Ligand code: TXA
């Protein structure tokens with residue numbers, strides 16, 4: 169690294185109640201001191217996020233769990249042992265003193281120990297919880313590199329720790345252990361891997377389980393209309409103004425604006441997905457066609473985000 173270490177300055181800002189954007193292995197986060205409601209309010213203001221949506225509290229180590237959760241079931245300890253630091257968020261009953269600003273007034277709190285080295289250093293030096301949603305404006309695509317964060321907030325971008333590209337590229341897997349174990353949001357850790365540690369886990373149905381803005385349709389959508397299709401050429405919108413995301417090369421003679429071939433490896437596809445959606449959104453197409461991905465478990469998280477992006481666009485078309 170060239171230049172001075174940015175961590176002490178980032179910690180000073182957090183302590184002063186300011187925001188810091190930082191990398192995690194999933195996506196970039198927009199962080200504030202989770203014990204400081206005024207600081208947390210700045211997250212909502214900058215994102216344009218409606219109040220009452222809970223935030224994930226990022227911790228340096230699982231040993232801090234008991235400071236934030238009133239009860240840590242055995243299953244939560246086992247998942248933390250196995251997958252932290254990593255792309256897993258646990259929803260647990262909140263401890264006394266966790267601000268309503270963080271939990272959205274709910275009696276649960278979302279907790280995660282991220283694995284990115286810069287996040288780890290930040291959290292270790294801060295020695296407290298950092299509340300952070302993804303560092304994007306409300307309802308838009310999450311940022312997976314520092315440039316995306318600047319694209320979102322422009323001159324209003326807070327102090328930003330640049331940790332390069334996020335490895336996973338999609339938001340963390342969310343598991344609720346506040347009641348019946350529920351898979352709330354698929355992500356970087358698969359259902360099978362979770363079940364190998366805690367046994368059967370039910371996937372929350374739409375609208376079920378804890379309230380979660382990332383589980384509403386207004387999320388993860390580019391501004392351009394987006395449609396999920398089996399095969400791009402068969403869609404009536406396929407033409408010169410179209411941009412396509414697929415797992416295969418462009419067909420011979422493709423005459424649209426842009427064809428992105430994200431390949432057939434689900435981890436790679438996930439890693440690139442939000443950057444691909446940003447590119448597809450920027451080229452001035454009338455319509456983004458996304459070819460559907462396999463219905464195999466390895467594609468669960470990607471399929472989930474694509475379905476949400478398409479649903480959000482459908483909702484906007486109706487509105
Ligand atoms: O990978 C990630 O999870 C990224 C990085 C920055 O950690 N964060 C992220 O934050 O995606 P956000 O706010 O965009 O999504 C967090 C999700 C939301 O769906 C939120 O509702 C849910 O976590 N969540 C947080 N606390 C919760 C709680 N107490 N009950 C239910 N859902 C909760």
Ligand code: MG
Pocket residue numbers: 301302310382
């Ligand atoms: Mg988000």
